[in-house]
Amino acid sequence: MNDDHAADTLLICRTLGGCPAATRARTTGLDADGMDFAVTVDDIEVPVRVPFAHRLTERAEIRREVVRMYREACQQLGIEPREAG
Template sequence: MTAPFTPEVVGAVCRHMNDDHPEDSLLICRTLGGQPAATRARATGLDAEGMEFAVTAHDIEVPVRVPFAHRLTERVQIRQEVVRMYREACQQLGLPPRPAG
């Protein structure tokens, strides 16, 4: 089976998350990634099944993989799934999510 996303797409998504949404990545990793003590999270990759992060907790960086709710096959699904994960993380932490925009 071939990977649905090219290295260019993966790189673009990771850059976008790291440049524009580092706080969202942190919330996702604290909750869905099982790293409640995380102080930093950096997107490092993704495939059809999940997203990978480098997470710093207690001054140690560890790899964390957060599975998607379902297998993704198209680029447009990536944004939808990351938004879903962000909203789920906010719900678990009792935080109101930002308005979509």
């Protein structure tokens, strides 16, 4: 996520993470219930947790859930999501 999807991570944290003023975000961890991020706001790094829509039970669900979060963030901002590659 951090290297390949930095812009998506920031978008998710700005919308779903409740940090619209964030200038940077990086994934720091995850568990079955959500993802943890370190988000920079006003040059201060703060922890942010974004819960998943449901508890994940299989590793393959992680990618689908992250794509869902990205699309939800785009929808909230009224922007067209790009196709997942």
